[in-house]
Amino acid sequence: MPVKNRFAELLPEITEWRRDIHENPEILFETHRTSALVEEKLKAFGCDEVVTGLGRTGVVGLIKGKTNKSGKTIGLRADMDALPILEDTGLDYASKTPGAMHACGHDGHTAMLLGAAKYLAETRNFDGTVAVIFQPAEEGGGGGKEMVDDGMMEQFRIDEVYGMHNWPGKPVGSFAIRPGAFFAAADQFDIYLTGKGGHAAKPNETVDTTVMGAHVVLALQSIVSRNLDPVKQLVVSVTAFETGSLAHNVIPETVHLRGTVRTMDPDVQDMAEARLKEIAEGTAAMLGGRAEVDYRRGYPVMVNSEEQTAFAAEVAASVSGGCDDAPQVMGGEDFAFMLNARPGAYILVGNGDTADVHHPKYNFNDEAIPAGCSWWAEIVEKRMPAA
Template sequence: MPVKNRFAELQDEITAWRRDLHENPEILFDTHRTAAIVAEKLTEFGCDEVVTGIGRTGVVGVIKGRANGSGKVIGLRADMDALPIHEQTGLDYASKTDGAMHACGHDGHTAMLLGAAKYLSETRNFDGTVVVIFQPAEEGGGGGKEMCDDGMMDRWGIQEVYGMHNWPGRPVGSFAIREGAFFAATDQFELKLEGLGGHAAKPHETVDTTVMAAQLVLALQTISSRSADPVDPVVVSVTSFETSSKAFNVIPQRVHIKGTVRTQTNDMRALAEKRIRDISAGVAATFGGQIEVVYHHGYPVMVNHGEQTDFAREIATSISGGCDEAPIVMGGEDFAFMLEERPGAYILVGNGDTAMVHHPEYNFNDDAIPAGCSWWAEVVEKRMPISA
C-alpha cells in the first residue's frame, strides 16, 4: 500500500496548517493558540468528541469507526510545543515570536495528525475507536505525563498508543524503528560546591572551589569509561560551570555545576546517580570543601513494545517499501510515559537532508506529509479492520 491518494490531495492544505503553526510557535504548556486551532479543526472534521485542557493545554479528539464490534481503542499522539530558540531560517513563514521556534518539527507532527484525523473522520473505514492526542510540553515539560496523570488512558479506554517523529538525515518519507529501549532516560544534576574564598595570590589560605570543581568535572567522566559496562550506553555531560566571583584575582567561595545524564536501562540510570553522588562527596572531602548534590529524575527510557513495533514496521514497509532498524537515540522523549501506561510503538519518518532538530536553521520538510499521514491512517485501518 503506497501513500494514500487522499493525502496527496490534502498536502497543500496540510502544509498551510503546518506553516501557520511554524509562524506562531508556543513553548511548553503555553500552547493556547495551537490547542485552539487543533480543537477547532477536529470539531470541523466532525470528530465525535473533542476535549481540551487535558494535561493543562492538551487536546483529545475521538473518532468512531463505521463498526465498533471489535471494541478496540487506539491512541495516536502528536506533540505541539516549540523550543526557546531564535530562528535563523530566513523563511517567509519564519517565527514571528522572538526567541521561540519550531526547531524540532512538532508543527509537522501536529499538522500530519490533523490530516490523518480529517481523513479518518471522512472515511471511518475501521472497526473500533481512534483517539487523536495533541500534547503540549514535550520539550522538557513532561506534557505526556501530565495527560496520563489526568486519566486520559482510562477515560477513553485507550488500549494501544502510537507516536511518530521526523528525522533529518533520513530520505524523505522513509521510516525507521527499533524494538525495546529506543530513546534514553534524561536526568539532570546540580552540584553546589562550597569552599573558602580569598585572594588569588594566597591560595594556601583558601579552599579553592575552582580547582575542586575542575577535578570533579574530570572525575565524572570516569562513570562512562570505568564504572559502566561498555555495552550499556551512558552519557554524563557537564553543561554549566558558574563561579560566585567574576574578578581575576579572587578565588570564589562557591561554584555551581549543572549537567545531564542519559541512560538506556534502569540499572545504569541508578548506577550513574550513585556514582555522581559518591564521586562528588569524595572530591569535596579530598579538597576540604562541602558539596550539595541535587538530582532531578526526568523522562524515563522510552521502550517500544514488541508486537506493536512489528506491526508499525509492517505498515511503514507497505507505505515506503521498507523500514530500517533505527539506532539507539540518547535524546529523550516523553512519549515514554504513555508507553509505560499502554503497549505501543514510536517510529521515525525521514525529513531529508535538512539541519538537525534543535538547530536554528532546521525546518520540517513538507514533502514528508503524505507518508506520515498515510502511516497514521494505515495503523488505524489495519489494526482495526472491518470484517468482510
C-alpha cells in the first residue's frame, strides 16, 4: 500500500505541529512544553489511556484496536528533545530559545508519531493495542533507558517496539534499514594529566603537560591502527584539549583531554577501554607526570532484531516502493535500550538534500511526513491485522 491518503490530508495540520515544536525547542529532560503538547493531543485524539512522567518527562498513549484477540501490544517510539545549538536557518519558525534548536529532526519524529496516533485512534483497524511512546533526552541523556527502567515495557505489556529517524542525503520519503548491529555503542572519556608547571623560558624545570597531552593524543590513535582487528570498527576521537593556563609564558600544571569511543562489538569495546587507560597512564609516566582516566560507558550498540527488521523493510517497501540496505552508523542512539528490552527494529527515512543533523542550518523536511506516518500506521495494521 502506498502513502495513505489520510496523511496527505493531514499534512498541513501535522506540519503546523512540527513547526510549533521546532520554534519551541527543549533540551534533554526539560521537554515540559513538548510533553504537555503531546499529552493534550493524545487525549484529544481519543487515546484510551495517556500516561505521563515516565523517564521523568516521557509520555505514553495507548490506543486499542477494534478487537484484541491477539492480546498483543506494539510500541512506536519518537524522541522529543532538541540540541544545545544556536540555529542558523533563517526560517520564519526558527527557534525562539537562544542556544537551543531541533537540529536532529526530533520535532519531525514527534509530529509524525502524533499524526500516526491520530489516524490509528480514528480508524482502529487492527487487533491488539498500540503504545505510542514519546521520549525525552535522546541526545546524551539516556531518556530511553530511564523509560525502560521505570517499567514501561512491563506496565504496558509491550511485545515489540519500533523506531524511526530521518536521514539527510537520502531521497525524501525513501527508507533504509539493516538487521543486527546498526548504531554504535557510544562511550565517553576524560583524561586528567598532571605534571609540574613553571615558566616557559625554563622548560627544564617543569614537567610539561602540554607536550604530555600531545603525546597522549597521538598515541591514542594507535588503538585503531595497531590494536584493532582491521575488519572491525572502532572510532577513538579526542574532542577537547584544555590546559590550565592561557598565558604565553606559562607551562601549565594540568591538562584535561576529553573524547569519545564508538564500537560495534563488546570485545572491541573492552579492548579500547583497557588500551586507552594503559596508553594515557603509560605515556604520562614516561614523561614524568601522571594520568587519571575517567571512562564511562554510554549507549550500548543498537541491534535490530532479524524478524522485525525484515517486517519493517517489507512495510517500508509497501509505502515507498522499496527499502535500501543501510550502512552501519558510528553514531549512538538510545533506542538501543528499548531494543535490549524487547525485539524490534529502527529504520531511516529520507530527509532529502538538506544540511546534516547536528548542524546549525539543518531542518526537518516536512515532505517526509506522509511516508513516515504511513510507515508507523502500516506497522500496526500489518503486524496486528484486524480480526
